[in-house]
Amino acid sequence: xxxxxxxxxxxxxxxxxxxxxxxxxxxxxxxxxxxxxxxxxxxxxxxxxxxxxxxxxxxxxxxxxxxxxxxxxxxxxxxxxxxxxxxxxxxxxxxxxxxxxxxxxxxxxxxxxxxxxxxxxxxxxxxxxxxxxxxxxxxxxxxxxxxxxxxxxxxxxxxxxxxxxxxxxxxxxxxxxxxxxxxxxxxxxxxxxxxxxxxxxxxxxxxxxxxxxxxxxx
Numbered sequence: 001x002x003x004x005x006x007x008x009x010x011x012x013x014x015x016x017x018x019x020x021x022x023x024x025x026x027x028x029x030x031x032x033x034x035x036x037x038x039x040x041x042x043x044x045x046x047x048x049x050x051x052x053x054x055x056x057x058x059x060x061x062x063x064x065x066x067x068x069x070x071x072x073x074x075x076x077x078x079x080x081x082x083x084x085x086x087x088x089x090x091x092x093x094x095x096x097x098x099x100x101x102x103x104x105x106x107x108x109x110x111x112x113x114x115x116x117x118x119x120x121x122x123x124x125x126x127x128x129x130x131x132x133x134x135x136x137x138x139x140x141x142x143x144x145x146x147x148x149x150x151x152x153x154x155x156x157x158x159x160x161x162x163x164x165x166x167x168x169x170x171x172x173x174x175x176x177x178x179x180x181x182x183x184x185x186x187x188x189x190x191x192x193x194x195x196x197x198x199x200x201x202x203x204x205x206x207x208x209x210x211x212x213x214x215x216x217x218x
Contacts, residue, residue, distance in 0.1 A: 001096070003204060004089070004090060004093045004202055004204050004205060005201070005202065005204065007089050007093070008086050008089060008090070008200055008201070008202060009200075011085050011086060011089065011200075012200050023157060026153065026154055026157045027154070027157065029153075029154075030150070030151060030153075030154045031197060031198050031199070033151070034148055034178070034197040035197035035198065037148070037197075039145070039146075039148060039178060039195075039197055040178075040195060040196065040197055042145045043144060043145040043146060043178075043180065043193060043195045044143070044144045044145050044182075044190060044193060045190065045193055046190050046191065046192065046193050047189065047190060048189070048190045048193075049188050049189060049190070050065075050076075050144075050182065050184045050188045050189075050190055051140065051143040051144070052064075052065050052066055052188070053065045053140050055111065055133040055134060055135055055140065056116055056133065056134050057116075057119070057131040057132060057133055057134075058116055058119040058120035058122075058123050058131075058132050058134075059116070059120070060116055063109065063131050063133055065184075065188075068107045068109070069184065069185075069186045069187075069188065070186070071105070071107060072104075072105040072106050072107055072186065073105075073106045073107070073183060073184060073185050073186060073191065073212045074106070074107050074108070074109070074183070074184045075094075075101065075106060075107070075108040075109075075181070075182070075183050075184075075208060075209070075212060076108075076109055076111060076180075076181075076182040076183075076184060077090070077091065077094060077108065077109070077110045077111070077180075077181055077182075078110075078111050078112065078135075078141055078144065078146055078177045078178075078179060078180040078181075078182075078195070079091060079110055079111070079112045079177075079179055080112065080176050080177065080179060080199065081112055081113070081114045081118070081163075081165070081168050081169070081176075082112075082114060082118055082119075082121060082122035082125075082168070083163045083165075083168060084199065086179070086199055086200060086202065087112075087179060087199075088122070088126060090179070090202050090205075091110055091122075091126060091128055092126055093205050094108065094110075094130070094205050095126065095127060095128055095129060095130075097205050097206070097209065098129050098130060100209070101209060101212075104209075104212070104213050106183075106209070106212045106213070107130075108130040109130055109131045109132075109133050110128065110130060110131070110132045110133065111132075111133045111134075111135050111140065111141070111177075112132070112133075112134070112135060112177070113134070113135050113136065113137065113138050113141070113169045113175065113176065113177065114134065114168045114169055114170075115134060115168070115169065115170040116134050118168050119132040119133070119134060120132075135177075136170070136171065137169075137171055137173060137175060138175045138176065138177055141177035141180075144177075144180065144182070146177040146178050146180050146195055147175055147176070147177055147178075148175070148176060148178065149173065149174050149175050149176075150165065150174040150175075150176060155174060178195050178196060178197055178199070179195065179196065179199055179202060180193070180194065180195035181193075181194050181195070181202070181203050181205075181208050183208050183209075183211045183212045191211045191212060192207070192208045192211035192212070194207075194208070
């Protein structure tokens, strides 16, 4: 299997060939400013107690963290939206490992700010076997320390490529989570936490799974 980061780097290389340099520079500036804000240093760390949640899935059913943690450790994948090819590629990598995850009695959810209809489209289009949950206004992502607001100068770029984030998310704030991977033990303790200001960088799913399985097998 091709490592996830290699797949993401290919998306980046293709984008650089297709998009004008001055347009790419807008995104580079946004990433640099987000990194400089220190957001990565403020995420909920390993060893912390994860907040509980009850969020709706793509079909409008309420999914509770307490119910899932009663069954085993939980992988939580915070993503930006179905419009983000990096997020979709990462969720497909998790899809392909989902059988292994379930064999080891772990569960998984993907959480993003998009409305349920968008999650329904995404789950169907990409064959996602785990719940895709809606986090309105990034309220839960904020408790994990992941939220930022897309700067004004970057919004025009998104709209120019037909990514209307307020429409996708059903609210006007332009708030997004930085993509993050968490593994939560059954007692709500954080076993693995990784998030990047640069949306093009993601941890390999196997690294997160190793944290879940190492703990669960003890």
